[in-house]
Amino acid sequence: MNEYIDQISGYFETVPLWPFVLFGLLGIVAIMVDIVNRKRRALAVDNFRYTFEKELADMYPEHKRWPKNINNYLTSRLPEMYQNFEVLRVFIPQDHLREYNIDWNNFRDFCREITDEKIAAAEQGATENNQSAQQESDPKEVFQKLISKLLKHTEL
Structure with missing residues (x-):
């Protein structure tokens, strides 16, 4: 040795x-x-989460109220959210990137398509006797699910 x-x-x-x-x-x-x-990455995650918590404080994480003219309200906030989405995209693992992009596209499409009329129709339909059918397409529930899906990517 x-x-x-x-x-x-x-x-x-x-x-x-x-x-x-x-x-x-x-x-x-x-x-x-x-x-x-x-x-x-930690800063990108914090900015991404903060954007949702700040810009959509009345609607997420606890739904308090829908603002008037919801379509303009959400679409005016999309550019800042998109910027934070792009910054965070760099830090998303390649095998999760497709899901991340799909979740963002679904959220963006929801923000562009939602109108005050759809919300009123969903609320009116919920008061009638077909609550279970309307709850599936309730904009509040859909909105909460879309944001939750996006924010799950910050937990990686």
């Missing part, structure tokens, strides 16, 4: 140290890049 240790120590005495220093520096840089990327 001493023979092996002597061979290894002899090797380190004759080999220059610069390759070991170089690999050590590369390792330190790799760790620093990983730390920076983790902080950037």
